[in-house]
Structures are given as structure tokens and as C-alpha cells.
Amino acid sequence: MCSLRTASVFSLLENINWKLFKNKGVHVTRLETLKLLSKEPHLSDKDYAYQAKLDALRTVNLCNEQQVVKDLVLKKEDNVFYTGAAGTGKSILLRSIISDLRKKYGKSSVAVTAMTGIAAINIGGQTLHSFAGFTPQSSLMNIESLHKHLNRSRRIVKRWMKIKALVIDEVSMLDAELFDRLNHVVKNIRCDTRPFGGLQLIITGDFCQLPPVNKVLNYCFEAESWNSLNHAIQLTTVHRQSEQEFIKMLNEIRFGTMSEKTIETINNLDKAPEYKNDGIDVSSEDWEPKNYGQLRSLIKGCLAPLKLPLKINAQVMLTKNFTKQLVNGSKGVVVGWFSIPSMKFYDEHDEVPSDDVTFVLPVVKFTNGQIKIIPWTEWTLRDETDHVVARRIQIPLILSWAISIHKSQGQTLERVKVDLNKVFERGQTYVALSRATSLNSLQVLNFSRDKVITEERVKIFYDLLTKFSGNDVS
Incomplete structure (x- = not known):
């Protein structure tokens, strides 16, 4: 050995x-x-994994429900959350959306993030904590102290000012408190009172997967800032036919x-x-x-x-x-x-x-x-x-x-x-x-x-998604 x-x-x-x-x-x-x-x-670290899959994207045809989600993001420029079970094409849709967003706004104007390192690499991005400038010490600060802390970093301020769209993957691991703190921070840095400082949000994941690692469990859909999303859509078409x-x-x-x-x-x-x-x-x-x-x-x-x-x-x-x-x-x-x-x-x-x-x-x-x-x-x-x-x-x-x-x-x-x-x-x-x-x-x-x-709250959330017409809660 x-x-x-x-x-x-x-x-x-x-x-x-x-x-x-x-x-x-x-x-x-x-x-x-x-x-x-x-x-x-x-x-x-800039040699992103998503590039290995771009050639495949050119030959992939999105199904109707995937295309609806993509049109809401690219054509209407709405804030969108979409979800789905295994095999419904969440990942291929996200890579397609990211590719076209970068063509539309420019690569540096689209923040691609995820809650885990592996998920971030798979979509050519970085962890949300890393992009936002959050550290383990940040979670101990009150919101005013956090504002001062982040505003002292020109690098972080410049980063938030430059982007037009924020992508977040693996949302099941994003807790409500962090989502709300992120909203406050971005509005403060961008001097814009609109939700998330006017950024376009594209959020995806499956709340039936692993939850946030917190003493008090609050899912992202329980956050006050969740209402800033225009659409919540559930993919249902299974693509792994075999x-x-x-x-x-x-x-x-x-x-x-x-x-x-x-x-x-x-x-x-x-x-x-x-x-x-x-x-x-x-x-x-x-x-x-x-x-x-x-x-x-x-x-x-x-x-x-x-x-x-x-x-x-x-x-x-x-x-x-x-x-x-x-x-x-x-x-x-x-x-x-x-x-x-x-x-x-x-x-x-x-x-x-x-x-x-x-x-x-x-x-x-x-x-x-x-x-x-x-x-x-x-x-x-x-x-x-x-x-x-x-x-x-x-x-x-x-x-x-x-x-x-x-x-x-x-x-x-x-x-x-x-x-x-x-x-x-x-x-x-x-x-x-x-x-x-x-x-x-x-x-x-x-x-x-x-x-x-x-988790019963997750079941209720998905029951509501299914109940509403078109699987769209807005």
C-alpha cells in the first residue's frame, strides 16, 4: 500500500x-x-461539470411541461420553483435553463448555486453559502450585523450587484430562516426593496429528499420570502421509461x-x-x-x-x-x-x-x-x-x-x-x-x-401542488 x-x-x-x-x-x-x-x-475549479453535458443538451427535446417551465423563466422572466420525483427530468431541464440564461444575460450575470458541493459542480456553479459570502459565523449574527459584515467586502457587493438571475438547486436543504436572511441581505446590498433586490429566482429540488440540518426544522416553503415566487410547478412525466x-x-x-x-x-x-x-x-x-x-x-x-x-x-x-x-x-x-x-x-x-x-x-x-x-x-x-x-x-x-x-x-x-x-x-x-x-x-x-x-408538512405541500390547476401554485 x-x-x-x-x-x-x-x-x-x-x-x-x-x-x-x-x-x-x-x-x-x-x-x-x-x-x-x-x-x-x-x-x-472553473472547469465546470455542466460543460461536459452541453453537447447532449443540443439533442435533447424537452417535454411539454418542461418547456412550460423554461418559457416562464426565459420568456416571461418570472420567479419559478419547480420540483418532481426521480426520473422526471429536473436536472436536464435545469442545465438547459442555465445554458440559455447565460446566453441571454451573460455568464457572469447568472449566479448558479446549490446547497451541496456535488450538486453545485453538476450544474457548473458553487454552493449558495460560498456565493453569498456566508460563513459559519454569519449564522450567529443578527441581520444588522450581517449587513455590515457583507457590505465591508467589495468583492461580495460587486458580485451581488452584477447578477440578474439567481439559481438555487437542492432546495430541500435550504431552511426558511436562511432563505429569509438571504432576501434581506440582497435587498440591502442592491439598495432595492423588491424581493431579492429585483433578482430573478429559479429554484428547484425535491422537498422529499434530505431536509435542512437545523435544530429547528423549517422548510424553505415556510419562509416569508417564499411568496416572492410567481410559480410553483411539479413535473410529472417520467422519462426513464425502461x-x-x-x-x-x-x-x-x-x-x-x-x-x-x-x-x-x-x-x-x-x-x-x-x-x-x-x-x-x-x-x-x-x-x-x-x-x-x-x-x-x-x-x-x-x-x-x-x-x-x-x-x-x-x-x-x-x-x-x-x-x-x-x-x-x-x-x-x-x-x-x-x-x-x-x-x-x-x-x-x-x-x-x-x-x-x-x-x-x-x-x-x-x-x-x-x-x-x-x-x-x-x-x-x-x-x-x-x-x-x-x-x-x-x-x-x-x-x-x-x-x-x-x-x-x-x-x-x-x-x-x-x-x-x-x-x-x-x-x-x-x-x-x-x-x-x-x-x-x-x-x-x-x-x-x-x-x-x-414529513407531514412536505406531504401537505405536495398535495397542494397537485390540487391546484396545472400543478402551478402562484
């Missing part, structure tokens, strides 16, 4: 550059991959109205799908497998771990954008090593390595078939004035034999093993099962009726 050690968070490599890997001492082990180095760009039975079962689990047939079917999913060494275990918490040969430990906390234990055939996940096709969340398997015998990669606190020390970079084969060398990259921690206060250099990978259900929201997984033993949250079972693409790719352990936890 190879352990790649982290360098000093302050002292190493002011700028990561591919020229670093063209030193005379570089040679290739096991794979002829040197030619890749002259072609690959430097890792960049998985009608699976989608029907997911809808029953979504609202906790499971038939005996659904319960029996899921209980029979306790056998593993076909094994190809690339499945993902999803559980209610990050767990530590016992099998040392497969994985010594799961890395918790920072996405740039202190030590990254790797071996051939280890399953890994990217934690930074790499190319348009390989982004944060892309999964693969370690298939080899790229040797750098001449690299002196240490800081003043480390013992100086001897001349026979060989540094290596992992070579990963991803699920889309691409094989890439994964270089070191840099994580930075900035304060509220945008100054860098810490850096860490590490390989942008984490082990991915298993992830928590909370971390899985926003991902689609080809083969999934779900352990529901410690489910504790509303929507958790629904999120876990709906990560799979089909029944044939899903294994479920410890399922029972009481593992499906739902």
Missing part, C-alpha cells in the same frame, strides 16, 4: 503547474502516459405510502448486483470496513486528507475538477503509478528523503473509460476578506468504497449497496435508493417499513 504524505499547508508550491511534471527525472512506470502531460490543463416499476416504487417510498408488493420487492434486493469492483456502499453514516485488504479506513472531514492510503484496484473519487469529463465526484479505480524519482516534495519539518526515495502519482481508470494521471493540487482556506489563510497540497482523491447517504445526495451511482440500519432522518431512505439507476444495480440491507421516514 502506498501512503502519499501531505506537504506543509503553508510552504509548498505557490502555483501548481503541469511543467512541474516535465523535469528530466520524470519517467513512466507501467503506463505510457507521459504524452498526456503536455495536453492536460492545470486543475481548476424503469417504470422502479420509479413507481420510489414514488411510494417518497411519500411513505408503500404497497406490500413494494416492500416485498425491496426486501428481496438483499443480494449483491453483478460485481465489477466499482460499486458504492451507501449507509446512514460513514463506516470503517473490517477488511484491511480492501480498505484500511475511510477519510473523514477535510477532502484533502493528511494521509491518503492507496493501492492497485482501490476505488477512488475525485474531489476537484480535472477536465470537462472528469469532475468532483467522478469515480474510478487505481490501475498504476506514475513515478517521479527526482521530486523533492517535503517541508522544513520533514526528514530530508534519501536519493532513492521515489514519489508517485496514482493513475486512475474512471468509469467513463478514461485513464488519467492524478497530480497534486492545492486547497486554500480564505477568510471573509478573501485572503488566503491556509493551504494544503494533496492528491485530489478520496477512497470511495463507501459514502454516507447525505454525501450521496446529488449523485447517480451505477451499482449501489445501501445499508439502512441506522437511518434516522426524513427522506434518507428515499435519497439512498434513488441514487441507483435500476433495480438490477441495487442491493438493500436492513430495510423495513419503519426505515421510511417522511
